[in-house]
Amino acid sequence: PKVILTINVTSPDLFRVVFRYVNRGVDSVYGKVSLIEEKKFNACANCSEQIKQIVFPPSKEPSFVTVPHGSFGEPFVLNPNTWSVVIEAEDVLLDYLVLLPSAYYEAPILQVKVTEACTYSPSPEQSNQK
Structure with missing residues (x-):
């Protein structure tokens, strides 16, 4: 079976796709997304x-x-346009999908540049323990 969704991308970006699903079988199910x-x-x-x-x-x-x-x-390279998302997988219950832009999975704003090495100074109590 195929699931076909139409999406509208408004700005160019790199995307990952996150699926929420249930696979009640005992084996992994292989499928594809286009x-x-x-x-x-x-x-x-x-x-x-x-x-x-x-x-x-x-x-x-x-x-x-x-x-x-x-x-x-x-990741998927999506330019501004209308896109079709085609999901093909057998015996999987799909709940929803999320298109995740690179700013969310790379999180450049959350990265702190480290300019000094870490140091460790034991407390006096720790220094006396051996």
Whole structure:
């Protein structure tokens, strides 16, 4: 079975896709997600269709899976346009998906530059313990 969604991307970015799902089977289910740019506004000749594999591990309770998995694989490159999201997987209950822009998974604003090495000075009580 296929699930087809239409989305509208308003600014160019790199995206990961997060799925909330349940796989009540005993084995992992393999599927794929395709993002297909609508042809009439095709702004990028090389990125009109992007396909990634999905692995849905067994889960009795709702779980999450990210595509591409963890930090492996390239994220989806989406330019402003209308896109179709095509999800193909057997025997998996899909609840929803989230398109996660790079600012959320790279979190550049949360990174602190370290300019001094860490130091450790034991307290007097710790110095006397051996």
